[in-house]
Amino acid sequence: DEMAICYNCPPEWADWAGQVKNIKRDTGITVPLDNKNSGQSLAQIIAEKKSPVADVVYLGITSAIEAMKYDVLGSYKPKHWDEIPADLKDPNGHWVAIHSGSVGLFINKDALEGKPVPQSWADLLKPEYKGMVGCLDPSSAFVGYAAAIAINQALGGSLSNFKPVIDYFKKLKQNQAIIPKQTAYARVLSGEIPILIDFDFNAYRGKYKDHANIAFVIPKEGTVSFPYVMAMVKGAPHPANAHKVLDYLLSDKGQAHWANAFLKPVRNVKIPADIAAKFLPASDYARSKTVNYAEVAKQQEPFQRLYLDQVH
Amino acid sequence: MKLNSIPIRLEGCAKTYGSNARVLQPTSLSIGAGETVVLLGPSGCGKTTTLRLIAGLERPDPGGRVYFGDEDVTAKPIEERRVGMVFQNYALFPNFSVRDNIGYGLKIKKMPARERAQRVDELLELVHLTEHGDKQISQLSGGQKQRVALARALAPEPRVLLLDEPLTALDAKLRETLRTDMDLLLKNLGVTTVYVTHDQAEAMVLGDRVVVMSNGRIEQAGTPHEIYFNPGSRHVAQFLGSLNSLRGAYRDGEFHVQGGRLACPERAAGLAEIHFRPEDASLLPAADAALRGTVASVQFLGDRSRVYLDGLSETRVCVEAPSRSTLQPGEQVGVHIPPERLLIMEGE
Amino acid sequence: MKLNSIPIRLEGCAKTYGSNARVLQPTSLSIGAGETVVLLGPSGCGKTTTLRLIAGLERPDPGGRVYFGDEDVTAKPIEERRVGMVFQNYALFPNFSVRDNIGYGLKIKKMPARERAQRVDELLELVHLTEHGDKQISQLSGGQKQRVALARALAPEPRVLLLDEPLTALDAKLRETLRTDMDLLLKNLGVTTVYVTHDQAEAMVLGDRVVVMSNGRIEQAGTPHEIYFNPGSRHVAQFLGSLNSLRGAYRDGEFHVQGGRLACPERAAGLAEIHFRPEDASLLPAADAALRGTVASVQFLGDRSRVYLDGLSETRVCVEAPSRSTLQPGEQVGVHIPPERLLIMEGE
Amino acid sequence: MKLRKRLLFAAQLLVTLALCAFLFVPVLTSALTGFLVNYFRGIKAGLTWKWVLEVITDYHGAIVNSLLVAACTLVIVTLVGVPAGYVLSRWQSRASRFIEELITLPIALPGLASALAIISVYGGLRGFRISLWFIIAGHVVFTLPFMVRSVAAACAGQNIRLLEEGAASLGARFAQRFTTVVIPNIRSGITAGALMVVTLSLGEFNLTWMLHTPQTKTLPVGLADAYASLRIEVGSAYTTIFFIIVIPLLLVLQAMDRSQRRKP
Amino acid sequence: MRDLTLPAQWRLALLLPALSLFAAFWLIPIAVLVRISAGGHFLATYADILTDARYVNSLWQTVLLSLLVTAATIVLSVIAGLFLTEHEFPGKRLLVSLLTLPLAFPGVVVGFMVIMLAGRQGLIGSISQALFGHKLVFAYSMSGLFLGYLYFSIPKIVLTVMAAAQSLDKSVAEAARSLGAGSWAVMRDVTLPALAPSLIASGAICFATSIGAFGTAFTLATDINVLPMTIYTEFTLNANLVTAAALSVILGVVTWAILMLARNAAGPATMAAGG
Ligand SMILES: Nc1ncnc2c1ncn2[C@@H]1O[C@H](COP(=O)(O)OP(=O)(O)OP(=O)(O)O)[C@@H](O)[C@H]1O
Ligand SMILES: Nc1ncnc2c1ncn2[C@@H]1O[C@H](COP(=O)(O)OP(=O)(O)OP(=O)(O)O)[C@@H](O)[C@H]1O
Ligand SMILES: [Mg+2]
Numbered sequence A: 001d002e003m004a005i006c007y008n009c010p011p012e013w014a015d016w017a018g019q020v021k022n023i024k025r026d027t028g029i030t031v032p033l034d035n036k037n038s039g040q041s042l043a044q045i046i047a048e049k050k051s052p053v054a055d056v057v058y059l060g061i062t063s064a065i066e067a068m069k070y071d072v073l074g075s076y077k078p079k080h081w082d083e084i085p086a087d088l089k090d091p092n093g094h095w096v097a098i099h100s101g102s103v104g105l106f107i108n109k110d111a112l113e114g115k116p117v118p119q120s121w122a123d124l125l126k127p128e129y130k131g132m133v134g135c136l137d138p139s140s141a142f143v144g145y146a147a148a149i150a151i152n153q154a155l156g157g158s159l160s161n162f163k164p165v166i167d168y169f170k171k172l173k174q175n176q177a178i179i180p181k182q183t184a185y186a187r188v189l190s191g192e193i194p195i196l197i198d199f200d201f202n203a204y205r206g207k208y209k210d211h212a213n214i215a216f217v218i219p220k221e222g223t224v225s226f227p228y229v230m231a232m233v234k235g236a237p238h239p240a241n242a243h244k245v246l247d248y249l250l251s252d253k254g255q256a257h258w259a260n261a262f263l264k265p266v267r268n269v270k271i272p273a274d275i276a277a278k279f280l281p282a283s284d285y286a287r288s289k290t291v292n293y294a295e296v297a298k299q300q301e302p303f304q305r306l307y308l309d310q311v312h
Numbered sequence B, C: 001m002k003l004n005s006i007p008i009r010l011e012g013c014a015k016t017y018g019s020n021a022r023v024l025q026p027t028s029l030s031i032g033a034g035e036t037v038v039l040l041g042p043s044g045c046g047k048t049t050t051l052r053l054i055a056g057l058e059r060p061d062p063g064g065r066v067y068f069g070d071e072d073v074t075a076k077p078i079e080e081r082r083v084g085m086v087f088q089n090y091a092l093f094p095n096f097s098v099r100d101n102i103g104y105g106l107k108i109k110k111m112p113a114r115e116r117a118q119r120v121d122e123l124l125e126l127v128h129l130t131e132h133g134d135k136q137i138s139q140l141s142g143g144q145k146q147r148v149a150l151a152r153a154l155a156p157e158p159r160v161l162l163l164d165e166p167l168t169a170l171d172a173k174l175r176e177t178l179r180t181d182m183d184l185l186l187k188n189l190g191v192t193t194v195y196v197t198h199d200q201a202e203a204m205v206l207g208d209r210v211v212v213m214s215n216g217r218i219e220q221a222g223t224p225h226e227i228y229f230n231p232g233s234r235h236v237a238q239f240l241g242s243l244n245s246l247r248g249a250y251r252d253g254e255f256h257v258q259g260g261r262l263a264c265p266e267r268a269a270g271l272a273e274i275h276f277r278p279e280d281a282s283l284l285p286a287a288d289a290a291l292r293g294t295v296a297s298v299q300f301l302g303d304r305s306r307v308y309l310d311g312l313s314e315t316r317v318c319v320e321a322p323s324r325s326t327l328q329p330g331e332q333v334g335v336h337i338p339p340e341r342l343l344i345m346e347g348e
Numbered sequence D: 001m002k003l004r005k006r007l008l009f010a011a012q013l014l015v016t017l018a019l020c021a022f023l024f025v026p027v028l029t030s031a032l033t034g035f036l037v038n039y040f041r042g043i044k045a046g047l048t049w050k051w052v053l054e055v056i057t058d059y060h061g062a063i064v065n066s067l068l069v070a071a072c073t074l075v076i077v078t079l080v081g082v083p084a085g086y087v088l089s090r091w092q093s094r095a096s097r098f099i100e101e102l103i104t105l106p107i108a109l110p111g112l113a114s115a116l117a118i119i120s121v122y123g124g125l126r127g128f129r130i131s132l133w134f135i136i137a138g139h140v141v142f143t144l145p146f147m148v149r150s151v152a153a154a155c156a157g158q159n160i161r162l163l164e165e166g167a168a169s170l171g172a173r174f175a176q177r178f179t180t181v182v183i184p185n186i187r188s189g190i191t192a193g194a195l196m197v198v199t200l201s202l203g204e205f206n207l208t209w210m211l212h213t214p215q216t217k218t219l220p221v222g223l224a225d226a227y228a229s230l231r232i233e234v235g236s237a238y239t240t241i242f243f244i245i246v247i248p249l250l251l252v253l254q255a256m257d258r259s260q261r262r263k264p
Numbered sequence E: 001m002r003d004l005t006l007p008a009q010w011r012l013a014l015l016l017p018a019l020s021l022f023a024a025f026w027l028i029p030i031a032v033l034v035r036i037s038a039g040g041h042f043l044a045t046y047a048d049i050l051t052d053a054r055y056v057n058s059l060w061q062t063v064l065l066s067l068l069v070t071a072a073t074i075v076l077s078v079i080a081g082l083f084l085t086e087h088e089f090p091g092k093r094l095l096v097s098l099l100t101l102p103l104a105f106p107g108v109v110v111g112f113m114v115i116m117l118a119g120r121q122g123l124i125g126s127i128s129q130a131l132f133g134h135k136l137v138f139a140y141s142m143s144g145l146f147l148g149y150l151y152f153s154i155p156k157i158v159l160t161v162m163a164a165a166q167s168l169d170k171s172v173a174e175a176a177r178s179l180g181a182g183s184w185a186v187m188r189d190v191t192l193p194a195l196a197p198s199l200i201a202s203g204a205i206c207f208a209t210s211i212g213a214f215g216t217a218f219t220l221a222t223d224i225n226v227l228p229m230t231i232y233t234e235f236t237l238n239a240n241l242v243t244a245a246a247l248s249v250i251l252g253v254v255t256w257a258i259l260m261l262a263r264n265a266a267g268p269a270t271m272a273a274g275g
């Protein structure tokens, strides 16, 4: 049986479930679904450094940069390497971005109990949303850290000043925020978490694929978009299969699948008009900025310490 | 120490467990104030059940009544009946010391600590445990535990003392000693006492009156002498001691059996069987005797011997002999049984 | 059924548990082929330990030897000694039927099924359990279990039969019956038997020889008559029956005590105390007697009475009387003790 | 007096019923939820098999893995645990008590730590690491004490030593005694231990979460996945499947316990 | 002591398989873990951890929570367990089954049960919404975890209480009553003291299980600050194996120490009562 083990390919995230089926169909390689988050995957790879289990790993960009420090990533430059912008790949092929998304508010309108749809980061601190807001744990999940960066930038902080977001999280916690450690897509759909700080693609998927009464909001104060990357694991047990998988993910078909799943493909593939129409208007996306991801990666650990010490 | 006592009366008390297991047939029994009544019977005959009815730990089936003096206590729970109870396994409180066990009932009655301590001291002396007062229960021997249980039951000055086989758990020698002590104590206390046992020696030593039970009913009640010498039934006779049976027929003042004949009261006329106890027969040389048998075996028991005889009747017969007897198996011997010692049970 | 038997010899067998608890002092004991020896003694005196040494369930301390005939079996485990053993609580296999329990030893010996079934039938008959063969162990009464245990031990034709208090778990009446059965069976089998008990009546009935133990050593060994009538020590005498003590002094063929004097062998000269057993004294009118006392109490026991007398010696004395005696507390009575029945223990 | 007694009775009954509700109502809700089209909208929206089927198609691997792991664990634990429990109950000494204590430690120590420990020693053996045996190893040390104790208790309760002495006096050697007397008489202890081992293994999460790889997911790991990231209906359906597997085992265990207690 | 029916060679042969498996897959790994936890400087590593307010805090919270859970469980289980042993009524067996069924539910499932009860969509929320117009949601807080630990502790202790109560010598209570003691006095002087050893024993096990439980916290997966969660975070946060290992060792030692204390208080039955 042809296998490539992927860490962090959650079925309910970025439609990895569909992508994995496509990979099986088009290349014959089986990729088992896996529900770790970025932090867990990295930790696991580091723990298994002597004798890796995984072939490839899907990481938030900062985790990939972090992983370099531990020398656990192999290198491979998949096809279409040259089409990827320079800041979205490691020059030595240790990692490469495959798609990106913007952080925003993923809202189940049915679960709001008649309250208005919040429009800004500040809205979330209002007492009426008490116990309704979810944010993934910034000390564990990449989404959480991404959210923290986005909020920090929006509230006037910088990569050397995290005070705004720390204060914000403190207040959010006062407002009985739910802090899950893993993707919580389904919990938003079920109404368990009415408002989740999450990526746009999850919200679109809920709205258009699962036909729930979902809204996605890019907060007034602005936000940040983040790429997700794939990387080879150093000493991968099935390198050939892993290469095929990486090639596939950056192929036209693979990239188109991301677009269908409402992610922004890293390559400049054409997005079908009907899909494009489902995104928020470009005016909203104008509030979504990029940042220096290498610096973001560098600040991850200090920030997480700060978060654990001050908020947790 | 002298306690007030009260008569007890059971009227038509039956007890059924579950839906159809009647373990006590409707029973009536009067116990005089200060009397010691022993309930005697084989295992499972309903002794404990009767005792628990008196104690208030069980309620009789509808219709049954329990009186303490003139008061109907049928509906009263045990804690309001002022009875003292000693359980077979003593049921001491393992978490309390000897003193606290004995003083428990007084503490419940809210007796001041000073007074309580004094009374506990008295009781410790009564049961000869003064130097063991501060021990834990687990440090006591069986006989000591038994005495603590007794003292504990006596402490709150009960109107009635109920004891359920208090000596059964002890070994034979100790049982004999404590039996004598208990006899003395009960006589001195003068409290109405109901004592349950399946040991006939205990029953005879302790009871002013012995109530023999079997299968959930009273078979016979009377003084120890009455029930031993005039058992109402073979069953009672057998339960109270050893019994030999002679099969045969009465003719002209004598009872004729396989091994000869013996003088016999006329009451036996028409009966096919008469009985006697091993200790009531005596052995004599065969030549002089009207009744003869052959020695089958001799059991030396120390203080006496038991001689088993064949040929007297269809079944083997046992006769007591002095322990120094030198009889040998096979020997012919004569047997004499005084006619007034024969047990003739006409009811059979 | 008749079994081959073999003599047993213990030589200097001691047993120490742990580092310093010597529960059996070095003991030597010879048991003749076919003899029934009873080990008698109070709880904890080392009876079971001795039996287990013979069985091969324990090994004696270095230096001790166990011989079966001429063979030194000290190092042999029990399964190679060919002994039959009956345990106090029987140790029957609850997972097997009665037949399978009895046949177990034969199955282990690989006896063919046909032959085995036949032999089990014989044994079932021997112990009167033919109709219970297919029952489960849990369906048996105590006495039946005891007999299964016996049959099981006998099945593989052991050279030695070892029984550890086989009757203790049964109630008094049943014990008496089975004791007689057991006596008969052992006599018929003629197998070397070691029987452990703490019941002196059992010991005297069953033993060709009785070995009285205490505190891990043998106090006295002899026939039942020997140890009862000539106890080597007061301790043995007390253990085998009741004992009265008279304090006083010997003078001119008589022993002078508080209540008078009594004829006494010269051996007692110089002793401050002589003893007698309750059944050896007889009561007579006070007027005629050289030795007198006052009745303190009378215990009616059914087959006899026990009369407690004060004033004879410093301590209360107990004398047996016929059960129909009509003595009353306070009465003066005379006591006669035949001089040959006095127990005079010079060793003390 | 009467009134007070009745009040007391009522209060106790109330607490008991409340506890039962607390323990059982969520079980019922989740069983029901597994068949609801939409939990959010409730039973009005209708019932469906969809979620159950989805769980079976997506997670049958995990379920099969769990059953495999439980079976292997059971076999191994029985083979090594029964003799060990027997010896530990029969051999009364300081050493045996120490050993018993030692092998009980994995219950006391958090599973997370045990798993970390196993990974740090054996994580490097790739073939082992990615196979189910890696998880089985963890489950074996975790469930072993339960079997050992159950067997030891059975030996003590049956007074097995006495039975063995009986057998020995009849000429049986050790191996014969062990097979004909010891094993048959502690069967109920072994069965109870076995049921316990299977139930625990099927539900083990603390260790397994660390020990598993994407290919060796077990049922509870799948459950955690489902809870964390799937619809609540799917989680419920999955839970229901877990109950269907585990509850019969528990009921048998309870029945055995009862019948044992009824025996004198 | 020599036991001639269980020869030493058999003793060894029968123990060896279990011991070797145990040594191979637990003893040695744990030893290695302890070594790793030292991170080269045993004292320094542990001193760092034990002075880090976050870890100490986490340890405290864990211990406190477990204590509360244990106390609450014991109180509730004694009430229910005694009630169920003392009274016979139709449907009793069903109640007993319901009470003991969750005995072997894994922590994750228990977590889910808590969400079912006290989550946003949970029963308690719906009921409180209907009654007070306010949704009561506490699944994702310490209270939720408390509820979860209660959930898996109750069956164990109820079982222990029932077993202990059934084997109680009824006559001791009857003796107390014969001396005039009412229900409360019997409870205080007889029943509770008699139950105490098994309560201490099973309470200790319940406490230890709560301290080490991970699945429930994991499922509730929010920022509950219990030590197993902290260990997990340490491990997943930059694979901080040293700290994770050291915290595990500390947790293990604390748990073990508590079990030991309980055993000394309760007598030798402690470990046997666990399970
Ligand atoms: N709670 C109960 N439920 C059902 N049956 C009972 C109960 N208590 C006693 N019995 C039955 O009632 C019968 C009489 O019991 P009881 O305890 O009065 O006998 P006993 O004469 O005291 O016997 P023993 O000498 O064995 O104590 C027995 O057959 C017993 O099995
Ligand atoms: N395995 C053992 N370890 C330590 N001491 C023991 C052991 N077996 C017996 N003993 C002690 O040895 C002494 C003698 O025991 P043994 O069993 O031989 O007495 P016994 O005469 O048979 O008494 P019983 O009539 O009570 O059965 C006792 O004090 C007992 O406590
Ligand atoms: Mg009784």
Ligand SMILES: [Mg+2]
Residues within 6 Å of the ligand: C047, C048, C049, C164
């Ligand atoms: Mg003994």
